[in-house]
Amino acid sequence: MTDTLRRWRLVLGGDDADGTGHDLAGRDAGMDRTLTALYGAGGAGGSPAGGAARGAGLGGSAPRVARWLGDIRTYFPSSVVQLMQRDAIDRLGLSSLLLEPEMLQAVEPDVHLVGTLLSLSKAMPDETRETARAVVRKVVEDLERRLSTRTRTVLGGALDRSARVNRPRHRDIDWDRTIRANLKHYLPEHGTVVPERLVGYGRASRSAKKEIVLAIDQSGSMAASIVYASVFGAVLASMRSVTTRLVAFDTAVVDLTDQLSDPVDVLFGTQLGGGTDINRALAYCQERITRPxxxxxxxxxxxxxxGIRDEMLRRVAAMKASGVEFVTLLALSDEGAPAYDRDNATALATLGAPAFACTPDLFPEVMAAAVERRPLPVPEG
Incomplete structure (x- = not known):
């Protein structure tokens, strides 16, 4: 069998109508069984370990599903494993199995799995909760390694630039930057630079810090955004040059600032689902702003x-008028364009607060632009 024919046989699944007339053997047959269990015509029932019969499906037994999860890790790379796990949970309603420790120990952790676990957290038995926290912690630590250094570098540079002053007191002069800024005024006959412009920094003090408030919608569609926002919140909270507040909301508001030292605690402090009252959340944030x-x-x-739409828009307008830099992210994730309320997005844009989806890789640049009060790097489309 040619490689092209083999691939078509795996895609089409081996039913009588697949048109290939070929059977698979060895590793290819095992791969076909794992695909059949999930994507076969009878995928909602049966056992992934029950052989190659078409429609074997994923049954409701955690041990059988755990074996299937082990099989797909044998045959497919991590990115494909994560996609198949997500399909198994979404298509076949396997969320309840994630309440069992043996199931959690078998899964490939990723952001979407964390979102599912968060939605189930209130129903988890005690023996599952610690396993779930370990799964979530692995994902969080991977994200921190990926995102923290760049966030600190990009945002730290923006904070330095925003703090720079052009009329510093003598002890606050940054002589290195001052000399470089005035090299065109070098007088060779005197061997010196005439500094027409002094560059320095304001005196470091708590009152000079930038304040960043992250207000996160806990509705079910925002699961991935909550994961990334919690990680970024922890990174920002670790920077001495900013103070960070993190607020999660649905119809109620929960201030998770005290838990920012551990994003896993932040995540388990959220509660996915429920209604949405943006106005109430913004009112809470607005009351705590002391230096707009x-x-x-x-x-x-x-x-x-x-909540009350017109009041929400008035709050945004009032915050901007007071000097607050206001940023609206429709999503903070690697997904495509999210579903969102276009009327409210348009209204916010009219107020000078454009709403757009943001990938985690772009977030440091968005924050740097907001801190420096320059145009935001809004993605096209």
Missing amino acids: ADTVVVLISDLYEG
Whole structure:
């Protein structure tokens, strides 16, 4: 069998109508069984370990599903494994099996799995909760390794630039930058630079810090955004040059700032699902802003408002008028364009707060632009 024919046989699944007339053997047959269990015509029932019969499916037994999860890791790379896990949970309703420790120990952790676990957290038995926390922690630590260094570098540079002053006191002069800024005024006959412009920094003090407020929508569609926002919140909280507040909301508001030292605690402090009251969340944030000109508010929401819409828009307008830099992210994830309330997005854009989806890789640049009060790097489309 040619490689092309083999691939078509795996795609088509081996039913009488697949048109290939060929059977698979060895590793290919095992791969076909794992695909049949999930994507076969009878995929909602049966056992993934029950042989190659078409429609074997994924049954409700955690041991059988755990074996299937082990099989797909044998045959497919991690990115494909994560996709198949997601399909198994979404297509076949296997969420309840994630409440069993042996199932959790078998899964390939990723952001979407964390979102599913968070949605189930209130129903988890005690013996499952610690296993679930270990799964979530693995994903969080991987994200921190990927995102923290770049966030600190990009945002730290922006904070330095925003703090720079051109009329510093003598002890606050940055002589290195001052000399480089005035090299065109070098007088060779005197062997010196005449500094027409002094560059320095304001004196370090708590009152000089930028304040960043992350307000995160807990509705079910925002699961991946909550994971990334919690990791970024922990990274920002570790930077001495900013103070960070993290607020999660549905129809109620929960301030998770005290838990920012551990994003896993933040995540298990959220509760996915329920209604959405953006206005109430913004009211809570607005009441705690003491230095508007040094504050950046980041609203992460699909903007489906269940509260008082006009009052929400008035709050955003009032915050901007007071000097707050306001950023609206429809999603903070690697997914495509999210579903969102276009009317509210348009209304916010009219107020000078454009709403757009943001990938985790772009988030440091968005925050740097907000801190420096320059145009945001809004993605096209």
